[in-house]
Amino acid sequence: MTKQKIVSIEDRIPKLKQIRKKKANRRLLLLLSVFFALILIVVYLQSPLSKVKEVHVQGTSLMTKQEVIDQSGLKAGVSVWAAGKAKAEEALLQDDRIKEATVRAGFPNDIIVTVVEQNEIAYAARKGGLYPVLQNGKILSEPVSGSPLQLPILYDFKEGKALDLFAEAAETLPAGVFNTISEVYYDPKKNDALHIKAFMTDGFEVSATLSTFAEKMVYYPSISTQLDPDVKGVIDIEVGSYFKPYNSEEEQAGEEETAEEEETP
Structure with missing residues (x-):
């Protein structure tokens, strides 16, 4: 008969403790990561970086840049994430002079409006x-x-x-x-x-x-x-x-x- 190696409970206990310790460390690290991420988000939302600093306009000749900004409804000072980019694109397309419009976020806290005007x-x-x-x-x-x-x-x-x-x-x-x-x-x-x-x-x-x-x-x-x-x-x-x-x-x-x-x- 094949002899099986018998491991005593005393030998297993240190290994079990080590495994449990590693799991606990991973959980703690995860919790700390989530905690610091939440803090960073709160700090970011309270900082000027989360507010639109400037609205840039590209592709105009029939319209002035200010006319495009006014038509879009975009404003400096509002949250970058609450700027309503889809709504702004829809508003821009209501102007007869605009054929296509795209609104996107620019780094770090600008909004870039690109329009294609009617010929x-x-x-x-x-x-x-x-x-x-x-x-x-x-x-x-x-x-x-x-x-x-x-x-x-x-x-x-x-x-x-x-x-x-x-x-x-x-x-x-x-x-x-x-x-x-x-x-x-x-x-x-x-x-x-x-x-x-x-x-x-x-x-x-x-x-x-x-x-x-x-x-x-x-x-x-x-x-x-x-x-x-x-x-x-x-x-x-x-x-x-x-x-x-x-x-x-x-x-x-x-x-x-x-x-x-x-x-x-």
Whole structure:
């Protein structure tokens, strides 16, 4: 039979005491760690480090930094953890000029607000100056100050379907095509409430409907390059596409006036 080693109780007692002592030390260390952590949290919450020192703003051009801060509702002096970052983001998105907004905590106790503004696509001509038109179809209430960008100037446009369709065209048309648009007049007709007249930088006029403006203006470069640059006129792309020289219209008007004069006794 295999002999088993017999360990006396006297030999086991020191080992049991050592194990219990280690467990007690670990528990004490854990309790002390929790205690000191709580103290540090209390001290931190009572210190200036737990309060928002400054709100930083990034990505603005249409808005001032103070306008962004006011819109967000964020303030210096409140708790960093109670600053309401999600609520601030929601408030920022209520402004027509802001497309995206992110609010995060910065080290050690700052708040960083990053915004992506709506692009300016044109200017609406109104009394008092030129008013920026944004990619979401909104017209700002304050006129542009300083030198305006090289963007189309819109006449007789208001916020609504027509302006929304033009904004969509601005986003989808190639930059090389859109940048050749100088002025656009909203010119509704009885059979087309979305009719416009666009004047191009190369001297041609485009007669179009906003319902198909984006898809048909893509072909403008290929159409205009086939025309005599010295003979200006109207490129009609409402249904198909054809060209009417200004001279022919003037001659026709002159002939009509001559005929009327001859008929007058």
